[in-house]
Amino acid sequence: MLAPVKTAQHRLSPLLNPQSIAIIGASNNGARIGGMPLAHLTKFGYQGQIYPINPKYEEVFGLRCWPSIEDLPAAPDLVVLAIGAADVLPMLKRCAAKGTKAVIVYAAGFAEEGEQGAQLQRELEAYVATTDLVVAGPNAMGFANLNTQAHTNFASVFNTAPMQQGQGSVSLLTQSGNVCAAVYAIARRLGVSFSHFINTGNEACVDFSQYLEYLAQDEATEVVMGYIEELRDGPRFIAAAQAFAERDKLLVLYKAGETDKGSEAVRSHTSALAGDKAIYQAAFKQLNIIQSNDFVQMAELANLARYRHLSAGKRVAIITISGALGAILADKFIGQGLEVPTLPEDLQATLRTGIPDYGMVSNPVDVTGNVVNDPGFMRTALEALAQSSAVDSIVIYAPGYMLDRMANDLAEVSAQYTKLFIAIDTGAAQSREQLRASGVPVFSDIGVAVNAVSPFLLWQERRKHNTWRQAAKPAVSECAQLPAQLNEYDTKKLLAQFQLPMCDERCASNADEAVAIADAIGYPVALKILSADIAHKTEAGGIKLNLHNAQQVAQAFADVMRNAKAYAPNAQIDGALVCTMESGIAELIVGASRDPVFGMTLTVGLGGVLTEIYKDVSHRLLPVNTSMAREMLQELKAFALLDGYRGRPRADINAACQAIASFSNAVLALQEQVQEVEVNPLLVKEQDQGVRMLDALILRNHTTHDNARGCTTTIA
Amino acid sequence: MLAPVKTAQHRLSPLLNPQSIAIIGASNNGARIGGMPLAHLTKFGYQGQIYPINPKYEEVFGLRCWPSIEDLPAAPDLVVLAIGAADVLPMLKRCAAKGTKAVIVYAAGFAEEGEQGAQLQRELEAYVATTDLVVAGPNAMGFANLNTQAHTNFASVFNTAPMQQGQGSVSLLTQSGNVCAAVYAIARRLGVSFSHFINTGNEACVDFSQYLEYLAQDEATEVVMGYIEELRDGPRFIAAAQAFAERDKLLVLYKAGETDKGSEAVRSHTSALAGDKAIYQAAFKQLNIIQSNDFVQMAELANLARYRHLSAGKRVAIITISGALGAILADKFIGQGLEVPTLPEDLQATLRTGIPDYGMVSNPVDVTGNVVNDPGFMRTALEALAQSSAVDSIVIYAPGYMLDRMANDLAEVSAQYTKLFIAIDTGAAQSREQLRASGVPVFSDIGVAVNAVSPFLLWQERRKHNTWRQAAKPAVSECAQLPAQLNEYDTKKLLAQFQLPMCDERCASNADEAVAIADAIGYPVALKILSADIAHKTEAGGIKLNLHNAQQVAQAFADVMRNAKAYAPNAQIDGALVCTMESGIAELIVGASRDPVFGMTLTVGLGGVLTEIYKDVSHRLLPVNTSMAREMLQELKAFALLDGYRGRPRADINAACQAIASFSNAVLALQEQVQEVEVNPLLVKEQDQGVRMLDALILRNHTTHDNARGCTTTIA
Known part of the structure; x- marks a missing residue:
């Protein structure tokens, strides 16, 4: 039996950590939406006050049933509305009058269902804006706080998936109830324990970013697995994601709609504007959010997060008992963006003391099946790897009894050093729990291991270096005021004020x-x-x-x-x-355009028609400094052309980075005044000869944005 | 108790389907390499004659033990040598003298272990060449015929993985014993039943392609899961793979060494020449071999092969109870190269009769959770899909009880029609076995399902169209004799004889x-x-x-x-x-070069440095006809430039395809005389204006190949 946790109050606390819950439309039938939350609350031991409300019953699930909200002895923190769409708005008013703080609206028939539903949702939104009510949904499956067993959902997955024992620290936050249930079921099978189970429904009054903001500050949440179709508030999302990074919490997001067909399927039930999927991807990377497109990978990452205090990074040592498995793992990790560096000579020498000639010592390391006959050597080898500054993390592949033979050594070395060791066993090793307890995650499938470990190590790597912060909006006075008309010369002179070089x-x-x-x-x-x-x-x-x-x-x-x-x-x-007339090594396109979700974003690519066909461009949220500019250039496959391809002279990459950072400053200063800014081409000359804007364009922003902040000038 | 199957005799039959087995170096200890095969043979009920040989024992594993091979009452089909490397060659001679047909050499210490071992292996090869013996290994873990329980291996995986009940039709063929064991363990967990378990070791006398040839004609084998580091005999491999296609058998191959680091790890224990990984990939595709890089995917494909008699192809209908899952599945399948076509209007109309407005009827189809209340509709919908010519296969996602509710309809429709239906259930549906028995494979994970179903459907699609056959080597008289020196004009005139147009x-x-x-x-x-x-x-x-x-x-x-x-x-x-002076739409490179494994292969790409950087090229084995040439061009991302990109005129693609096929003819005629042939650039002019060779080059073959066939002219 679990008592509701009293944590710091947040606007969404009554929704996600309620001390008392009323269900309007309560039912005795656990298969109905008015009965299922009551079945869960009573079965799983919620300790707060429960108020079933339905004039037809005296009692449901052994609890006193109240005829109406007005009859309750006290205002409940949270009211669940298990009633039809048409009845929602009048009932919201009664909830507000009673003094309730939060409401969940289950009913479908709002914005997802044609113009009539959209009108109903607008009325709901307009009313709620006049109150202090926090309203979740509509068209939502409800929530579960698994640490207090506050179930306000009609999710049948809680009837089938085994309930966790004890407290959990992983939260699920999704824009689809079905995805929420599917991921929950998979993650429970993999042993994940949860804090919050949240699906956001139509997000009429509370959107994804606000829940994320709550979870960033929620002490019970260490990891969030999220599912997004479209975000409604990019800047708020960015701020929440940054709060995750600041608190060393892990954020894993699935973004649907990656293909035209998928995007069409998403749009058919989402009312938000479609952001560019490439911008989502860039933003996730920049915010050190792990983007996943696999439910099992998400759950495995949630499990791996337990080990995030251990020292780890992208340079991996691979230890196997088989040359073939070493080659396979090297292929896979490198394919995922990790490095498998050749080990330094002294480390190889240490390894050579125990590894026969037909093994491998360079990385991947093949200790050969002989290790079974010399278990003491594994201790030496593992310690040498733990102490080496040449690798960040060590992955060990050994099936079944082979892993068992080295398990004691591995457990002890892992406990003694701070470096992350990871084990893969495709057999049936007995030592798995011993290893996990010593800080060694153990995987039973190579593909699953690589798919989870790779993004986790890249996340660890970025965590060391990530210092980017969202740009503050400048005050009105800081903004350059744009003239009504800008020809090429005006545009170049304007950008030149921000240190972009002209011819x-x-x-x-x-x-x-x-x-x-x-x-x-x-x-x-x-x-x-x-x-x-x-x-x-x-x-x-x-x-x-x-x-x-x-x-x-x-x-x-x-x-x-x-x-x-x-x-x-x-x-x-x-x-x-x-x-x-100027000549140089390459011509870049440096542009900024307005994404419907994330606002002005910066894009860099090589000029020309093939770059367009190959989609070889790099995107970033603003601001971009010179070191981020360098990363952008290095992300381009065509970077080789700037970097002295096949004996050609190198381009002035430093000047290009400086120009990109200057461009970022210019765009930030212009802010809402512009829709698009582009230097195309930016000629990059030979090393030490700088760059030149050969042409430039500014498209003014001709629409007034409702949420425009800062210095907006709109013209007809 | 299983009797040895008597099948058509093949040279490798005594190795893979022996009627009697002798173990030289027999041991009573089931953990030792001389004991483990005896433990397996006796435990799993091999019905042939078993002859343990070791002068130290009277009896091992309850069987009479013989002092020497000479003492055996009859010549065994197969002798297993569980003895050290130095003793192998003398013992081989005694085996030959006894009249044995086949030998497996376990011992390491041959070509994988330095120059001394390589010399020992050369001696072994030279001796075997003088005999009729079939010798497997050395450095091999041995085989298992799981239909006769003829275990000639020391693979401990048979101690841990549960033994199959009854006959199996999936064979494992690997160049690594560890991979063989790992895949076997995984596949057994997924319910795969096996015919052969083969690992090839050093392939001194019998190489991968010869085993493959055997399995192509083996009546007990329907599917092969293979693992390759490097092939030694490309042409023989191609012929064996074609035999698989002709007999409707499924071949799934893992190729290690995809990255430089992985390739380095492979080379360190492989003596074969490294072929180009891009050529492997192209050859696999051309031969309709499924290339896999995941053991679970391989095993799932082996399971899916049971359903390969059902009609299937790349146009998929997706049926879900959730818009989000529909979007997710569409993204995934399209990402894997399948099509998710919008359904024709009449089919949509049928679906609209049962699907509420907030569902989707276009594909993906979201029947919504309401289907639960109207199961009769599912029958109508599934029948309409089964009858539609607009889709080839139907994938249904429905968790747990949702799938159960439609299971009867699905099973009946599947049994009644020839089209392949596939189900994904992330819950715990009770109907899984019922569905499988009705011809509906059921997956429990979305990622696993997509990774197996996608290549399977693409295989089915290619199976319908694949008519390519390896080129026969021309007789000497058919070959053009190359002059000693070839300048650009000579080269162009030579190629022009094969209908390649000059300026x-x-x-x-x-x-x-x-x-x-x-x-x-x-x-x-x-x-x-x-x-x-x-x-x-x-x-x-x-x-x-x-x-x-x-x-x-x-x-x-x-x-x-x-x-x-x-x-x-x-x-x-x-x-x-x-x-x-000629002008046109685009310049192609059309080249042929000699791959160490597959011989002369054809490459097409767009000219220019960016194509090189983006590796945007297409490869094929010879011969290439015009329709294959069109596929090659369409594979290029830069194909858009030929096809009227952004309102530009279209190029003469027909002429380009004709030129590529002509080039293929030229290369085949020149055969072993050339090392490299290249038309670079081939100018493709506007539609109906043809193509022109702007430059061309032939590099003569200056080395004599040991295995050169046909008309080889070598010059100093």
Whole structure:
């Protein structure tokens, strides 16, 4: 029998850790939605006050049943509404009048079901906004606090999955009741103990990010396994995820809708705007959230989180009794982004003292089946690995009795050192529990082990270095005010204020001026039409390159003016830009655009049509500093072209990183004023020769956002 | 008690299906390598004759023990040598003298262990070549025929994994004893019953392909799960794999060494030459072998093979009780290369009769939890799907009791129609065995299900269309004889004989001839140095493009001659090639090179440095016809560029396919004479304008291959 835990009060505490619960629409039938929460509450020993409410009954599940909420002797923390959609709003008003703090709405028939339902949901939202009520759902399966057994759900999985013994620290937070139940069942089979079981339903008044915020501060929660279809509040989500990182909690999220077909299936029952899946992926990585697409992997990660106090990272030593298994594990770990470094010579020498010639000492290490005959050597080998600064974590593969023979040594070394050891046994070792108790997780399947261990070690690695913080919104006074119209020259000059380098270039309003500028900056030059109304200068015949003398410049000026007027007779033309011809190693696209979920995000890629086809780009949330910019460039497969590919000269990567960070500053300063900012191309010259903006574009934000903060200027 | 099966005799029959077995080095200790096979043979009821041999014992495992092989009353089919490496060769001679047919050599200390061991193995091979003996190993764990319980192994996994009841039809064939044991243990847990358990050891006399050949014709084997580090005989492997396809047997192979580190670990204990992993992958796909990198997936595929008589393919209908699970499954299946087509309107209409508005009818289909209240509808829905020509296979996700409610309908529809239905239940459905018996495989994990079902359905799909056959080696008389030296023009003319189109181009030996040719073919022209000794014409300053008049052509001729002589003073220069300037949509590389395992293989990719970085190429074994050529082009991510990317004109894809098939013919005709053939670039022009070889290269084969067949010309 468990007593409700009294923790620090949070707005959602009455919902997720209620001291008293009323069920309106209570039923004696445990298979009905009004009966199932009562069945769970009574069966699993909830210690708070339970108020079944239904005028038809005197008693349900052995509890006094009340005719109406008004009859209750006290206001309940939480009311569960097991009633139809049409009755919800009037009942909410009665709950508020009674003084209840929180309500869960089970009923479907709201935003997920056509325009009529959407209207009903808007009315519910509008009413709740006038109260202090916290309302979960509608269209929700309810919650369970497994540490207090506060069941406010109609989830039949609690009838079939064995109930945990004792307290749990893993919470489930999903945008689908079916996923919540499926993951719960799988994780229970794998021995995970839970704190909260939460599915968010339609998120009319409380969205995913607010639950996440609660779980970040919840002392009973160490790990969250989440399932997302679409987020409604990106900035709040980011802040909650950062709170997880700050408190060393592990966040594992499944994001559905990765393919067009999956996304279509998600949209058909989700009213939120679709964010770009690549941006989700980038944001998760940047926030050190493990993105999973497998329920078993999620549950195994929740189990692994117990060992997160141990020292670990991405450089793995692999110890096997078989060359083949060593090769297999090396292939798999490297495929998942880990490193399997060749061991230093002194460590190899130590290993060579016990390993026969036909084994391997370099990593993967094949101690061979002979280890069975020399168990003392394993102690030496494991200690040497535990002490080595060349590897962060050690994975041991040995089937059944082979693992048992080395189990004592392994357990003792693991207990003595802080480094994480992981064991894989595809047989039936007797020593599994002994090892787990000594801090050694044991897996029984190679694929499952690799799928859980790899992201866990990468998470540990990023945890060491992750210092990124979401940008604060600047005050209005800090923002540059954009002029109404921006041509290429204006745009470049604006970005140049943030230290993005321009070519030597100036604006000419007639041919004579153009020639004078060319004479001043030196030949050859390029000449480009300058008009905020002409986006596609090449199509308009508005660009002339490689002009070698005054005559060519004058002719080019005349040509582009004539072409532009023919192409766009009504365009406002500001003259022509005369610039030095520049050459370099590669051309980058550096852009920022507005994601419906995460807001302005930065994208870097190599210019050209193949980059687009291969989707070889890197995304980040703002702000991006120079070291993040370097990571972005290194993420590109085409990075090789910047880095001296096949004997070519290296590009000025430092200058490119500086320019990307400067670009990030510019975008942050412009904020809500812009919809899209792009430097395309950013020419990256040879080492020590810097970068140049060859073209740049700013698209102003022409819509007023309801949630726009900071310095929004909207124009018609 | 099982009697040895008498099947058609094959050279390996005495090894894999022996009627009598002698163990030399027999021991009473079941933990020793000389005792374990006897323990297994007696415990599991082998019915053939068993002859333990060891002068130290009168009796082992209740069997009469013989002092020497010479004392046996009859020659045994198979002798197992549980003796040290140094004693093997003399004992082999005694076995041969006795008249035994086959021998298994357990001993390590051969090619896997340094030069001394390699020498010992060469001696063994040389001796065996003079006899009719079939010798397995050395360094092998032995075999098991699980249908006769002929255990000739020292695999302790048979002590721990539960022995199957009855006959099995799945064979294991691995190049690692540890992998063999690990996969066996996993597959037994998943209910797989086995025919053969084979690990090949060092493959001194019998290699992987020969075992595979045996299993292709073995009536007891329907499925093979294999593990490969390196193949020794590519052509024989191909023939065996084709025999699998012809007999509708399923071949699933794990190939280790996918990363440099994994490959290094493999090499350290394998003496075979490393083939290119991309070529392995292409060959597997072409031979309709399922490539797996997960032991559980292999075992699940072996189980799925039972249902391979049912009609199936890559267009999947997904039926769930949850929109979220529908989205998840769609994401996963599409990610694995299957299709989740939108259902035709009439089928959607049928589904709409039973599915509420908040469900989904398009695919994925969300019947919603309401189906529980209307089980009759499921029968209608399943029948409509079984009859529809729009989908090939149907996957149903429903947890526990939900699946049970529709189980009768599902079982009956499955039994009535030939289409494959697959069920996934993450709960604890009672109906699993009922469904399996009706031809519906049931999975309990989504990830496991997708990982097994996807390659199985793709295998079924390819099985419908696969008609490729390995090229027969041409007789000597069919082969073109290569001249000693081939410059660009010679090469193009040679390839043109196989219908590969050239530009309008001719060879000029002086400037006047060059001008005359240019006048004849029309300006603008290109002019290129012609020399078999200058491979890098651009670097040598040997190419001049866009020459518009006679003066430019004459000047260009003088320039390239001067440049070439400065670049390579000793090169033999055959003049200059004058060709029309051609433009088109894209440039392909079409090449053939010699893989150490599979021989000449064909590669197609887009030209340029990014293609190289993105590894966007497609490989095939020869011959390649036009429809395979089309598949190769469509495999390229850059295919979009040929296919009218963003409103550009489409390329002449038909001509490109024809050229690739012609190239394949050319390479086959040249056979062993060449090491590498490349058309680079092959210009693909606009639709109906064909293709042109812009450059081409043949590298002659300067080595004599021991196993070269057909018309080999070797030059110094």
